[in-house]
Amino acid sequence: MPKSALVIGGTRFIGRHTVEELLDHDYHVTIFNRGNHDNPFATREGVDHVEGDRRDETDLKAAKLSVRPDIVIDCVAYYPADVDIATDLFTDVEGYVYISSGDAYGEEEIPKREDATPMRPCTEEQAVDDAGETYGNRKAEGDRKIVEAAEEGVNAMSIRPCIVYGPYDYTERMDYWLDRVDSHDRVVVPGDGQNLWHRAYAPDVAKALRVVAENGEPGGFYNVGDQRAVTLEEMLELIADAMDTDIEVVTAGENELAAAGLSPEDFVLYRDYPHLLDVNKLADLGWESTPLEEAMARSVEEHRESDRDGAEYDPGRENEETVLDVLDTL
Structure with missing residues (x-):
């Protein structure tokens, strides 16, 4: 019986590539989103769709109970509270992976390393802000939520991509x-x-999400970028x-x-x-870029x-x- 993966998001850019990556590795995939965008997997065997709002805890809990996923890939956690709620809910999965960002780093170093380069701070106001200027602050705070969840025994991890490019890039x-x-x-x-x-090819980001979900260390961050x-x-x-x-x-x-x-x-x-991420930690898990x-x-x-x-x-x-x-x- 194939393992079950729940992808929060899943129909646009990174999420779309993630669904393809999981299907290629014999997962049964369920997409959870509000249904606001066309679903390229509407008729695809091995893919289900549950409609709901990830910011509605009741909707997210219903998705968990209906899917009972082995792993969860969170493509649309834009606020620290999103990560907090998800890690509280998915306490028993084999791997929960949050997509953070290389912008979470708070200092300009070459290269930026997961366990050495400091993260951005995040105030209470920034944690609920939606401005582009505070995007990295919110992502960094989400990473801190990952650490807190791991300390409580949750198999929670994050990846930090740099600029992502590739097919279906709606950012253009x-x-x-x-x-x-x-x-x-x-x-x-x-x-x-x-x-x-530094840039990262979208299918490689999807591969990183799967590899980290399967083999990552709880509480760990993993940079993603072209090698x-x-x-x-x-x-x-x-x-x-x-x-x-x-x-x-x-x-x-x-x-x-x-x-x-x-x-x-x-x-x-x-x-x-220059913005350059050290990707050796991810490569040590067996990942490589295209x-x-x-x-x-x-x-x-x-x-x-x-x-x-x-x-x-x-x-x-x-x-x-x-x-x-x-x-x-x-």
Whole structure:
């Protein structure tokens, strides 16, 4: 009889890949969510759906009683209280895994390590806030709830992904760059192109969730990211190779960008200080990431099948043309 997995969330990005990962490893999967998004597994054998609000403790308890899961993967715990309620409820599962974030780290270190780099603090006000600026604080407090639950005997763990990319990415952050490379021969990159914001391929995040649920240490945090981290310029070269095209990566400093009213921060996935996570702790559990060429090829394929273009992050091609004109006169 297959083991039972309850995925809180499960129909969009990381959750969708997680369901696929669990099915590939012979789990019977139940998705628990409010049903606000299309369910890609509606007719899939081995997948059930229970509708409910994860923030309603009665709904969550009903899901537990109907599913009786061996493991629980929590894709949508955005507040510390969500983790607190879930770990109080799933006290007897073989593994409960919470998706935290690399943003939970409170200091800029290279690399950031689970057991060495301090976490962000979290005030009572931040714990219930919904602002982007306090996202990392809330995730860090969720991690502290994981530690508390483990101390009470719950098999609770968390993973800390960096920026996640790959098929079905509704955030469209990577789609902006995929669209740029697919549409233009010359692509403007802020700075010198060597900035590094560690990324994680979504199916690898899903794999990490399963591996940690099965083999992780209660109370443990596990960083997740590509085992080969690349700069922004190298990422564009990977995209171009996957698209079988040639591009010129044109780097632009603050002065050149300012000519068009732009700054480096106007470009998605740009980060001034390097963000790099040490993933050796996860690798010690037997996890490994997908080769970058393979990950990017699949990302490109699905991007081209979708209607996503990352337009909300677009600094304006006309602005980029102004920057290119300035650079061409230097």
